[in-house]
Amino acid sequence: MKKKQQPVAPVQKNDVITASFEDMTHEGAGVAKVDGYALFVPYGLPGETARIKVIKTKKGYGFGRLVEKIDESSERTEPPCPIYYRCGGCQLQHMTYEGQLRFKQNQVKNAITRLGGLEKVPVHATIGMDDPWRYRNKAQVPVGSREDGHLKAGFYQQRTHRIIDMESCIIQQQSNDDAVQIVKNIADKHGIKAYDEEKHRGVLRHIVTRHARSTDELMIVLITNGEELPHKNKLIEDIHKSMPNAASIVQNINTKRTNVIFGEKTKVLAGEEYIYDHIGGVKFAISARSFYQVNPMQTKVLYEKALEYADLRGHETVIDAYCGIGTISLFLAQKAKHVYGVEIVPEAVSDAKRNARLNKMDNVTFAVGQAEEVIPWWHQANGIKPDVIVVDPPRKGCDQALLETMLAMKPEKIVYVSCNPATLARDLKILEEGGYETKEVQPVDMFPQTTHVECVTWLAKK
Ligand SMILES: C[S@@+](CC[C@H](N)C(=O)[O-])C[C@H]1O[C@@H](n2cnc3c(N)ncnc32)[C@H](O)[C@@H]1O
Incomplete structure (x- = not known):
């Protein structure tokens, strides 16, 4: 079979061109065409014309960066999250919700x-x-060390392993958002050391919280780099004081050099191994590691x-x-x-x-x-x-x-x-x-x- 000819790049790295977006990839990038050659450009919306800087060219397609919008789509909106362009957890906040639904x-x-x-x-x-915010019932945030030695917990900056401290994630249920901050502050107060990925040292790797909306029960999971969790009882006491609805506090141990969040072993520190939630008339027990729709x-x-x-x-x-x-x-x-x-x-x-x-x-x-x-x-x-x-x-x-x-x-x-x-x-x-x-x-x-x-x-x- 004759191989289909790939268009040769009509643009070069660092060129700044003007082009229109015709489509969107399933990852949410705009697709601009230059003489039939596709350029993938994050945050470009179909129908828009923009100035685009060419970042990389390959045979058949290339990548660009949005420099300036010349005209805007009616589906463009201001992302409400202040860290949207750094985080990468969401990809469509720059699009109206109606636009997102049509895209899907x-x-x-x-x-x-x-x-x-x-x-x-x-x-x-x-x-x-009706309200497409604050819906997630599960937060999993990596923990790191700030320059002043205090703990930070947040998200990995896009395409890096750098943790950015985060105060709020507006797709999380408020209870999860609050719980992450509270647990971070409590662990910091008791001098718990963050896990250092490079040196494979330190204690706290991730804070995971799960909130059961129908019962308001919270599960707090402390993912640690070993069995040891200093000041365990004080931690539990403080968590209970700040969040009386923390029905389950568990420790999960992950000693591997991996970006997989959970390890194999989970220990109950306080309360039950489960929290309970309802969907329709059915009640479900949810444990730390089980799949449950978010x-x-x-x-x-x-x-x-x-x-x-x-x-x-x-x-x-x-x-x-x-x-x-x-x-x-x-x-x-x-x-x-x-x-x-x-x-x-x-x-x-x-x-x-x-x-x-x-x-x-x-x-x-x-x-x-x-x-x-x-x-x-x-x-x-x-x-x-x-x-x-x-x-x-x-x-x-x-x-x-x-x-x-x-x-x-x-x-x-x-x-x-x-x-x-x-x-x-x-x-x-x-x-x-x-x-x-x-x-x-x-x-x-x-x-x-x-x-x-x-x-x-x-x-x-x-
Ligand atoms: C998308 S989840 C759906 C779970 C469930 N239906 C729900 O809505 O909560 C897919 C599930 O398939 C399981 N799974 C993956 N491969 C499987 C296989 N080959 N046979 C059976 N289960 C599998 C996963 O462990 C996971 O629990």
Whole structure:
């Protein structure tokens, strides 16, 4: 096959050019075209013309920096966060919320049309939040040492490992924001040393806080570079004094030279190992390391959409692949005959079983393992015949073996919850070819101000 000719760069490094943005990448950068050559420019919005400094050129595409906007898009807005351009945690604060919702709908539409070949499938408008700020129920901030020796806690400056001290993150629930400051100050008062990444010395690596919105319970996780945590009792006492709702204070130990936040070992310092939250009418115990959606208001919207697409009447057998701590499984179990959930992380499955007991639900079965191994076994050895299969895979999408098993099991409906439109599109194509029709796709904005896109898709047997 003849290789497609890549356009040779018509611009050079350090050139300053005038160009218009025609599109946006899934990472939120503006795409400007110069004689067909694409320049990716952070913070450029479609429809805008700007002066752009060329930073780097490659064969086929290059990168630029926005120097001056010549005309502005009606979707441009002033980012309310003072550290937005340094932090990198959010990527879309310079865009109106309506613009963000349209951007996400287009991401999904483009993926399923271009990669999935599904031109006719309706992709609905993204369901957004009335107030798209202060939604996150979990904060994880790295801790470092300031020049004056006191502790700092905040975020890594974009593309560096330099920690910038932060007073507030306006996508965090207020309780998390306050908790991070309080814990930082308490640890500082007791002379706890920050972990030094380069020397692999010091104690406190990260402060993680989780807030359960429905119960107002807080979990405080101190991630340390070893078992030792000086002045432990004083720390706990002060945390309780400042935050009586700190129902769970735990220490997680991570001794590895890694940027993975959590280590393998977690010790309860005070209170319970869990905090409790509700989604809809279902109660969940959440432990320090288990996956739990970060936007509680939109999680309910997402799960309700999944339930609507599953259209359960009470007689159905349902499989929830990639079930985590059983959130979707238990949500569905309220309306199904029996739900089978499978998940690869053993602790999550223990949590799922605990959550079933907590809600006195006995029409659920959870298993540990790879969905692509356990579900074929359920099918062949146990004769389980699901009416509905729900999948909520990680970003890489469903395993080929699982897709094949789903096709062999022939459920009436498949509900696909996805956090990555590209792998969703790839998998929909396979399911379409195997006898399913994609009915509709509903994007739900779980992560306002960021480029992350989540959606629920309904497929029916042809
Ligand atoms: C996007 S999360 C969804 C969790 C859950 N449905 C929820 O909404 O909270 C994906 C889950 O799949 C699990 N996982 C990843 N690969 C897996 C596999 N091959 N088989 C089963 N579970 C897997 C992860 O541990 C994670 O809990």
